[in-house]
Amino acid sequence: MLRTIFKPLFRNKKFISAFSVFILIVLMGIVGPILYPKDPTAYAGPMESPPSKDFPLGTDTYGHDLLAQLLNGIRTSLYIGFLSAVISMIIGLLIGSISAVRGGVVDDLLMSFTNIVLTIPQILLAILIATYLKVRSAEVVAILLGILGWPWFARAVRAQLLSLINREYVYLSRLAGYTDIQIAFEDLLPGIATYALMSFILFINGGIMGEAGLSLIGLGPTKGVSLGLILQWAVLMEAVRRGMWWWFIPPGVIIVALTSSLLIVTTTMDEIFNPRLRER
Amino acid sequence: MRDHALNPFIKYLGRRFLFLLITYFIALTIVFILPRAIPGNPLASLLGRISQQAQVNPEYIRSVEKTLMEEFGLGKPVIVQYFEFIGKALKGDLGTSISAYPKKVLDLVIPVIPWTLALLIPSILIAWIVGNTLGAFAGYRRGSLVDKIALNTSLVIGQIPYYWLGMLLIFALTVKLKIFPGQGGYTQGTIPNFSLNFILDVLSHYILPSLSIIISSLGGWAIGTRMLVVNELDSDYVSFSEHLGVKSNTIFGYVFRNSLLPQVTGLALSLGSSLGGALITEIIFNYPGTGYLLFRALSTLDYPLIQGIFVILIASIYLANFFVDFVYAVIDPRVRLGQGES
Secondary structure (H helix, E strand, O other): HHHHHHHOOOHHHHHHHHHHHHHHHHHHHHHHHHHEEEEEOOOOOOOOOOOOOOOOOOOOOOOOOOHHHHHHHHHHHHHHHHHHHHHHHHHHHHHHHHHHHHOOOHHHHHHHHHHHHHHHHHHHHHHHHHHHOOOOOOOHHHHHHHHHHHHHHHHHHHHHHHHHOOOOOHHHHHHHHOOHHHHHHHHHHHHHHHHHHHHHHHHHHHOOOOOOHHHOOOOOOOOOOHHHHHHHHHHHHOOOOOOOHHHHHHHHHHHHHHHHHHHHHHHHHHHHHHHHHHHO | HHHHHHHHHHHHHHHHHHHHHHHHHHHHHHHHHHHHOOOHHHHHHHHHHHHHHHHHHHHHHHHHHHEEEEEEOOOOOOHHHHHHHHHHHOOOOOOOOOOOOEEEEHHHHHHHHHHHHHHHHHHHHHHHHHHHHHHHHHHHHHOOOOHHHHHHHHHHHOOOHHHHHHHHHHHHHHHHOOOOOOOOOOOOOOOOOOOHHHHHHHHHHHHHHHHHHHHHHHHHHHHHHHHHHHHHOOHHHHHHHHHHHOOHHHHHHHHHHHHHHHHHHHHHHHHHHHHHHHHHHHHHOOOOHHHHHHHHHHHHOHHHHHHHHHHHHHHHHHHHHHHHHHHHHOHHHHHHEEEEOO
């Protein structure tokens, strides 16, 4: 099963290059801090110095080593992106599949709720909640982004399941006396596995972007380093207007590289697995 | 006959309007519940913070404290507080700011809203029009080199966050090339008026933040329309027209028109999400809109002001959504006749 999924993927050049970029950044976040074991929050050397041999990405206003900040920041941002994706995924799958399998009033209620959460702008709600939380760990930020991100996915899951639910094999299962849960897990969910995987990747994107946005206005994690927090300090210290490109360009490049490589991974997956697109 | 055709349209609008009211009511409820539900009671700590400063100006602090107590109705039963809060909000009273005491929240938010709307709406519309046109052309020539280049650049550019693009624009065009001013809505020290000089000054400050919104949302529209056009090209009417020898440009016109419809709904949804981006863009550019006000409110922990901005922005987004729904119903007969509802 896995072989049939991954074989065509790894024959696709676009997929391979995007996937390599993603893995490279993940390695920077996981192995980077070990290979470059500098404390990102300690005074490292002369303040606001441009990149040099001692400081490959220069330093900030507090003399923090910006390469150490970047490597640790990637780690935190990936962690937040991943955790928020897991949370959104679980909520979306639950609400979408209960809605589809149960139907009727349950469906109506859940979908109205979903539509309401969908139309309240995520970032505004996140800002509002985050202001009331004095201490915000990476996990809290991830949970916050996770519980706001699921509505579009829940709707898509419901729509896809509804198209599966009238197939013959599902009727057979019902005749055989399967429970709703058995039908959901054994008959329906495998049918949307690749779609769910692609959505998961998009959720990671959303989490990384969301963290950066929240952090930038001072509502990110209250401790540690993340890509968004590096950008926040760059904004607070006027790094852009004072021309300190080494401070704000690298974290932004990483965010764009991460999210666009993941997006290309999903679009190539779509091209390969979606028969309507594949024919061309 | 006419009335009969009009009915579903009104019914549709009525339902959209009801949904708008319900969601707005829920937004108000969230604003009410949050400060009371989150452990650590931020209101109490706010009162504590204020009374700590009481030595400086006891008179003033006492009056702030009194307003706060009254406004949040602390001490009364929660359900009474809730109805008082909703009642006030419906009358347009969103409380008193703490950082700009004794100014009303509404009086602080209303003057900055035009700046945000003036930044957001034209930028989104330009991005929508340009993005959709580009996407349609790419889709129509799918598989060509132009299409591949357009698609891949759109994918990457679409992933650039508004605010970071803003930083890059400031760095390139303000710091390095010194072409455009990189902050504020107009040159500091000038008094807003309707002279030509002032308008030109406002425009020169407008270009960079607007560009950052246009460029970062353009790619998303292009990709969406491209996909819709590619799907549309499969339709029977397209192959039929081709067999009939209808001109390529005419077919493209049909396809473009039909592909655009779903994008109109997308426009409504994007108003909400773009607003978040615009708020942060304003902060980067020190642009005198709601984002900048929000930033000041956040840094002073002015809870009533933060809540007020939230409530008013939600209201304006819903109104914009309603307006787009209306336009959609006018241009799509299926909705107008009550058949396009899912």
